Amino acid sequence: MNVSQASLEQKLASCQKQVSHLQEQLKKERKNGEAPRESRKNLLNIFDGFPEPLFLLDCDAKIQMLNKAASSYCHTDYSDAVGKYYTDLCAEEEISCSEYSIPDMVREGRKLSFERKSNDRPERIELVSLLPLFGSGQVLQGAIFRIQDITEKEKMNEQMILADRLASLSQLSSGFSHEIRNPLASIMLFVDILADQRRYSRSEQELEILAEVKENVQRITDIITRVFDYARPGSSNKVPSDINKLLEDILRLWAPKINRASIETKLSLQPDIPLVTGDSGELQQVLSNLILNAIEAIDKGGTLTITTKTALSTFHKNGQILLITVKDTGKGIPDNLRNTIFNPFFSTKPEGAGLGLTISYQIIKRHGGVLSCNKSGPEGTLFSIELPLPPTMKEEKVSHV
Secondary structure, rough: HHHHHHHHHHHHHHHHHHHHHHHHHHHHHOOOOOOOOHHHHHHHHHHHHOOOEEEEEEOOOEEEEEEEHHHHOOOHHHHHHOOOHHHHHHHHHHHHOOOOOHHHHHOOOOOOEEEEEEOOOOOEEEEEEEEEOOHHHOOOEEEEEEEEEEEEHHHHHHHHHHHHHHHHHHHHHHHHHHHHHHHHHHHHHHHHHHHOOOOOOOHHHHHHHHHHHHHHHHHHHHHHHHHHHHOOOOOOOOOEOOOOOOOHHHHHHHHHHHHOOOOOEEEEOOOOOEEEOOOOHHHHHHHHHHHHHHHHOOOOOEEEEEEEEEEEOOOOOOOOOEEEEEEEEEOOOOOOHHHHHOOOOOOOOOOOOOOOOHHHHHHHHOOOOOEEEEEEEEEEEEEEEEEEEOOOOOHOOOOEE
C-alpha cells in the first residue's frame, strides 16, 4: 500500500468515527425539534472529501447520503438517490456478489469486502467494502458503502507475479540449455550415421523414420535455442527507433501471407511520432511476433488493425508513453487462458513452442515498457505495448489511453 492509499485508509477510519458522532448529533437535533442543517452539511463535506464513491446507508440499506463521486458513479442526482433503497440504484452489486445479501449484511452490522468487475466498464476492477456504523452503546446506525477502483493496482500485481515467474525461468534456462544441447547433438550425429546409405542398406520406411527422428530433434534444438536466447541478457545496442517505420517494414514482409488470407489491414499510425530509444532488432522481433500471431488467428476475410499514438500510461500514473496496439478479428483467447498466455511453453498452436509471447514480454520489460493482452473474445484479441517516452514530451501531444 503506497503512502497516499494509506493516508486515504486513515482518513476513512476517521470518517467512520465522525459519521457516527454526527449521526448521534442529528438524532438529538431531531429529538429537540431543531433543523439538522449544520450537522448534515458537515457530514456531507466529509463525504465529498473522498475521491471514490461513498454511500451512507441506514439499517434498512436506504441511502441517507452520498458523495459527488457516488452520484457520478450511479448517474443520478443527489436528491433522486436519497431515501431510495441501495439496491434500486446499484442492483448489479447483488448480482456481482451472489454469496452475500447487502441489505442483510447492513442489518446485521457485519463488515464485507469483495472484488468484482464493473458492469459499465468490464476492464475496471473494483473493491467493494461495507463498513458498519455504531453509535453510543454499540447501537447499530447503518453502514458506509465504498467502491474503490483497484484496476491499476491489480495490473501491477499481475505484472509483478509474471516478472517473478520469468526471472525464475531465466535462471533455470541458462543452465539446462547447455545440458540438453550436448545429448541432442549426439542423437543428431547418430541419426546421420544410421541414415548414411554408404554404410547401411536402408528401406524407404526406415529412412522416413530416421528423417522424422531428425526433424523432431531439430525442433527440440530450436526450442532450446529460444530458451537460451530468452535467458541471455539483452543487448545494449539501444538507439532511437522509428516504430512506425518498423511496423511498415514488417507489414511488407508479411504482405504475401496477408494477401493469401484475404485479410484487410487497417493502419492508424500517428504522424511525427517520437522516436523510442531501444534495440530496433528486438523491437522488430516483438512487433513481428504479435502481427504474425494476429494473422494466424484470423480466418479468411478478417481484419488486422494496428495503431500507434502518444498517450498516458495505464500502469504508471501520468507516465508518458508510446502506445502500440495490434488487434485481430480472430476467434479470441478463452477467458480462462488469458492469464497464462505469457507463461513459458504455453501455446494454443499445435506446433507452437510457447515462447514467442514470453520472450516478447521480456524484451518489452527490458525497454522499461509493458506488454499486455487488453481484450479477447469472440470478436478478436487486442494486444498493447506501452513504451516510455522522455519526460520532456509536450503535454499537448499526449492523450489519455
